Amino acid sequence: MQNKKTTGLVWFKNDLRVNDNMSLSNACKNHEKVIAVYFLDPRQSKKDDYGFIKTGKFRTKFLLETLSDLKHTLQQLNISLLVYQTTPEVKITDLIETYKISNLYCQKEWTQEELIVINSVKDKISPEVKINESYDQFLYHPEDIPIQINSIPQVFTAFRKKLEKYATIREVNKIIPKPKNNLVNNSTVIPTLSDLGFKDFTVHSNSAFPFKGGETEALKRLNNYFFETKKLGFYKKTRNGLIGTDYSSKFSSWLANGSISARTIYWKVKEFEKHNYKNESTYWLIFELIWRDYFKYISLKYGSKLFKIGGILDKNYSWSSNPKAIQKWIDGETSEPFVNANMLELKHTGWMSNRGRQNVASYFAKELELDWRIGAAYFESLLIDYDVHSNYGNWMYVAGVGNDPRDRKFNVKLQAERYDANGKFQNTWLQPTLF
Ligand SMILES: Cc1cc2nc3c(=O)[nH]c(=O)nc-3n(C[C@H](O)[C@H](O)[C@H](O)COP(=O)(O)OP(=O)(O)OC[C@H]3O[C@@H](n4cnc5c(N)ncnc54)[C@H](O)[C@@H]3O)c2cc1C
Known part of the structure; x- marks a missing residue:
């Protein structure tokens, strides 16, 4: 527990949600004041070695929708979200000074580009500012699995069976809202698609993913797929489909930028099973979330070999x-x-x-x-x-x-x-x- 009369800065990355967010809930627990920031890093809009723009128009649009939603939901908890179009290492020292930040909270990343960013931030800021990084993108938290990272099996089934037998999934993190005077003067604005160099566009009428970004939409989709239409109960039969919104859950885009946590989905499957029924399909959605974890663990084990x-x-x-x-x-x-x-x-x-x-x-x-x-x-x-x-x-x-x-x-x-x-x-x- 920190001295409460301090200010915590939550640096949002691919954990763009307020529910079940470890960094946000720890910051709210530990500090009297909490501020949030997101950086639209220009490196993500550059061309890669093969000439492709790293983040193209579809994901950029989804991200901007996500940020608008996050700003709004944080505001309701009396937390300001500052959004900057710059690299974190350029701006973060300013923020630390301006708001007298004692602790920085963020999701722990380990892939090469993300490491460059966090290491350059660490180089810039004073050692007095404590950085709290937490793994928050997994279904099974790395501290809870019965396998050392360097012994992650080469075959998925061996990995899955061990986790299913010996590991448990954590409860979701709760958040304590802040009082009104926690809000700071926020002149930052979320840019538009055209500010970021893309022409605005409408979603193609044949799209199997016509959804918007953001936690609100993610939770709406979850509620619809699980409870309103009970499509979850048929998932295993439909998951190899090709047309339309409902052959699979479509959770991946919200999971990818962290608008929803894998734990939230897991516990909602359990709720569905408790109030409706349990079958191969309800299990299979969790099975697929374990695949998602598996690739994260493979990436933790092998680092840059992935590329x-x-x-x-x-x-x-x-x-x-x-x-x-x-x-x-x-x-x-x-x-x-x-x-x-x-x-x-x-x-x-x-x-x-x-x-x-x-x-x-x-x-x-x-x-x-x-x-x-x-x-x-x-x-x-x-x-x-x-x-x-x-x-x-x-x-x-x-x-x-x-x-x-x-x-x-x-x-x-x-x-x-x-x-x-x-x-x-x-x-x-x-x-x-x-x-
Ligand atoms: C070449 C290739 C590239 C892929 N690139 C990505 C990617 O960049 N991002 C991404 O999220 N998925 C990727 N996948 C995995 C998979 O295709 C998508 O997760 C899935 O199609 C998303 O649709 P859904 O959310 O409706 O999945 P559902 O079938 O409803 O599954 C539920 C969730 O389980 C997870 N999941 C399902 N299948 C896989 C899988 N094979 N690997 C890892 N997780 C899985 C996803 O989080 C998904 O949202 C890739 C697969 C292939 C073959």
Whole structure:
């Protein structure tokens, strides 16, 4: 417990929620005054090594909606959210001085770009300011699992079984609101899409992800999918679908920027099971959240190997980087209509189903033998739900340099016959007059 008459600064990153937020609830518990900040880091809008904008228009729009919602919900708890379009290391010392901050709270990250940021902040600020970093993106907290990080199994099933048997999931963190006089004068504004260099756009009418960003929308979706429509009860049967909003939960985008926590979803599944029924589908949603955790643990274990061509297996395959083949894949102009339909969906909506992702990634890496990191970077730019661990972990898996013990290649034609037997999905995206 800190001396209460101090000020805590909550630096929001990919934990953009007020419910079940460890940093926020600890800051509110420990300090009389609490201020919140978010940095729209210009490095995230730059082009990457392959020429893709790191955060493209779809995720940027979703992020701006998320920030508006967060600002509003924090305001209701009498906490001001300051938003700056600059790098954290440039601004944070000013904030610490202006508001006499004694403690900084933030989510702990470990991937290479995030480490550069936190280390440069640590270099800048006085050692008297205590930095409280907490792992808050997991379902199973790293302190609660019965496995050392360097012994995380290479195979998902071994990991899952151990966690299910020996670990428990924490309760959600509660938050204590602040009194009205906690608010500070806030002249910062959340920029618009055009301030950030993008043309405004409307969501494509065929989009399977027409949702808005923010915690309010995430909770609304959860309530609808679980309790209003009870779609959760059929999830296992529908999860390989391709069309519409309801074949899967669509939680990933809110999970990725932390608008909802995996723990919240878990405890809501338990509530559903208690008041309705428990079946394979209710379990399977948790099963998938454990996959999400798995890739986070793989990333913790292997660090920057996630971004290396040989992956975590140090495989020495020969990869091509033929720009024409890459562009055809991006534009949906390959010889495989099923790949093309999925790639056009991604290009025009920022969304693609899990089935689609597996197929287009397998086709890219195993059929065209293109450097899988370029495909992963394109996904990073386009996906609304981009999450560093899930994206690079899944790409490595599909490319044969990660955690697939069977190193499978998808037969795209058979997959199309099985999952799009009547061609409805392909027809949705391959109509010549659509764009
Ligand atoms: C090549 C490739 C790249 C991917 N990139 C991302 C990414 O950047 N961000 C991302 O969140 N997911 C990624 N995935 C995983 C998966 O496709 C998405 O999580 C899923 O399609 C999101 O839809 P949903 O929320 O409706 O999932 P649901 O089927 O409803 O699943 C519920 C939740 O479980 C988690 N989950 C489900 N499948 C996976 C999986 N294979 N790996 C990890 N977590 C999973 C997600 O958090 C998801 O929201 C990728 C998969 C592949 C094959």
